[in-house]
Amino acid sequence: MSDIRVRFAPSPTGYLHVGGARTALFNWLFARKTGGRFILRIEDTDLQRSSEEMVRGILEGMEWLGLDYDEGPFYQSDYAEKHRETAARLLDSGAAYRDFTPKQERDEATIKQQFAEAARQPRARNPYRDLPRDQSDRMAAEGTPFVIRLRVPEEGRTSFDDVVFGLQERSCTEIEDLVLLRSDGHPLYNLSVVVDDIEMGITHVIRGQDHISNTHKQVLIYEALGAQVPTFAHLPLILAPNKSKLSKRKHGAVVSVTTYRDSGFIPDAFVNFLALLGWSPEETDREMFTRAELIERFSLEGIHKSNAVFNFTEGDARHWTDQKALWMNHEYISKMPLADLLPMVRTQLERDGLWRERYGGDQSEWFAQTVDLLRARYRTLADFSSYGRAYFVDDLSFEFEQAAVQKNLKKDAALRDLLPGLAAKFEAVEVFDHESTDAALREFAGERGVKAGLLINAARTALTGQSVGPGIFDVIVAVGRERTVARLRHAASLV
């Protein structure tokens, strides 16, 4: 056990964002790799938008991904008093001052414009920065509202050595006297994180690159507090295909990890995919890694500086998320131990009302074989109940794809007569297995003078409604004699 302590500190937005998930993953991997502790802290200082509901989304996402934390979840709002005390301490030590400037309402929409305007003239010195302490105390006592701002040095530079981005330096003149405590007594983000990170003994801060300029302000706070500055490692961002920041508002469900859970992703597969976004192991000729292998190989040094693009096509059902993620999930589904996959498929079928108790009882062998048969060509667990529906349903309530019907059934009118004939042939077979059905079908084809392929392809569509799938005799055996015979007869009506 090392003394390394890291934390994942999401704000409760109601769901876990893929970018946040990756940040959590990297923190987790680092903690597990180094024998450190991984702490979860919910940054709910934002008054309005924080509720049990919102927090649940984060927790669910973490749980699904299998990112277990050693401490927490802690709620930042529980420490507000501590944050206020710290601000008061900074005020007393002279590292901060009261600013009595009336609150200036900012309109979110025009904020960028305001930056540009403000930048045109040199930053005005805050008139209250040098107000003598007794006057400041008097005004406060009189009830004049104020905020507490950090007294940022007028010269010099702040710096920190980022593990990923290297030495970061900034002139203090570029940093404004940031607000620590609002006029209503609410502590602000930069103060809160620093106080909490100190309190929790965080040694390594691993977070998104969008915090890099906040870090300079935070370093100043650490210094004003006389606390030890942790090691920082900023992560490159995950961008949308058009290279803009990935956001739920603009990009919808693709950014939420619950979407991946609900779409039939295997947690390990998604973790594997996420790990390779912005990080690469030294062993570069491989991409498939188990969790243990990821932990073993993980290092902060392997993190990249450039942003990664999460590649997906909006509105395209087959490309709804990154192709590589889908491919990787397919790899997991087709190669993972069958015993691990079975319960996942079961959950999926239950969700879609396709699960039968007998699949877990006297048909458990059949269920395992069928899943094993289908897995090679599926990309998500959801495929088992969509593409695989025909295997789990007794009646004909599965979709007959138009193209398949056209191609394999309507192709030859003789099928109208052949299909019932084949059904009869199958009924007469003694043992209904791969060999006997194969022999029966070929014998029937010979009797009728047609190519086996005609019957085979027609049977595929008759049994599954599709034109693609596993080898036909495997399909026939999986579907079983009763349904095979019934479906062949029914298909004659579709010719």
Next chain:
RNA sequence: GGCGCGUUGGUGUAACUGGUUAACACGCCGCCCUCUCAAGGCGGAGAGCACGGGUUCGAGUCCCGUACGCGCUACCA
């Protein structure tokens, strides 16, 4: 506007401290399997390393500039 960071095929990534025809994976295309393919096998196209200079015998790798992108810039986090 200011400050910072980044830029290798469509995407994710490789390329030792500069040294052979820039490698791998996804995707795409084609072929094979011939009972199909959204499975599998095999093969192919696709970047000359954002652009322009410079240093060097030699640069994706070092230096400078430009462009573009992204981030931050708030009594949001």
